[in-house]
Amino acid sequence: MINSKVINPEVLDKWQHDVILTLCQLEMYFLPSFFDVIVHLVSHIVREIKMCGPPSLRNMYQFERYMGYLKGYVRNRSRLEGRIVKGYAAKEVIEFGTNYLRDVRNVGIPQSLHKGRLGGVGTLGRKEELMHPNDLYEAHFTVLQDMTSIAPYIYKHQSLLKNENSHMDNIWLAKKHNQTFSHWLKEKVRSTRLNVDKQVEELGFVLICVVKYEGYDINGYTFYTRQQDQKSTVQNSRVTLIALTIENNTKDSY
Template structure:
């Protein structure tokens, strides 16, 4: 480890900043030039010809309209939106690009309640009602307010919005009422999606989780085996001590 605090500092003192003497960019460029070689008998000519062709194509591609080039191609993780959608509620303004291969499914009660609570808890228009319900639970001296609110808020919010609709029906209240009713239980499951340039692949996440769980199980199995071996060794030591003590007793009695 002496290389880090001594040799690197000494090297920077003698040679200066690393960006002026780093060979990695040049090695990458040389790798690109080696890819231009078609005639191994004349590699220099092949590299020069390939370089000229690449420069000509790059220059001409700037004037190609309606043709996808590296200057106007869409990003790999583009979600298909140029901004937020014009929707009524803030939580539904985010665009998303779903993967292909949807599977029809029915949500179980646990998934349904979790999805409903997640949507309500992350909607800006519902935050005042969440605070109001939290204050009401505090007045009732509820211990675990967060857990109680997660269970009972959806039903309380639906009653509150229905009462507001009876008093005054507006477009905002209609949007809140549709939100309070909740989603459908019949859904289409996708293997992943792209949001804000971030790719979320559920299959990869499941594989990583299974690998972590398997690693923990193997580690616990190794610990159990070591405990068993240690216990067996201790039992053997105890038996050996008992045998040696019995031999000593027999020797004393014979004397």
């Protein structure tokens, strides 16, 4: 509230009371060494707002933070300004040069810890394993069902099965389609490799060896396998939603 851009002068006296009360409550839990000059200055903020206006219009935190950044260039304390100018100029020249280099990170810009977490990236325990053929084709079929580029081949395969087995019902045709579509698509791509889309060609072949991870980042969340989760000393595997109902004014947890 103190750092808000718009402050109602009528609430300042209440803020001062709350600040003093909060500091007194902190004295019940923290040692006297905790209450240095920084903590003490909180009691004067409300009085400064009455005299000088909102802190957002006059605080110097961002400038002091940037001055601390510039002080990092100092190597010779007898030439403070010169070292800052030299270090800052060298950084600008390097950043200008990196704009023309490929696969080079800019100086001073840290790489985001969340980079790639929206696209799905394995992060822990990479290993290659041979899958059972039944599990492999079942997983392959599940992927093919959700691909837009495979939709014409699905319709074609279903039509072929229906023409060849016209006396069978829809349930039998659906099971037969699920069992044979992956093999049929593989033979179809192999026979007409030059006339199919590149994505369809890659999806048509099944790799026996697959890559597995024990940790995986996708959609901004990190997921672990059950084996990896059992190694952890902490666990967070539940979602809690506290709902306040209007009728009986009670809270329910799900």
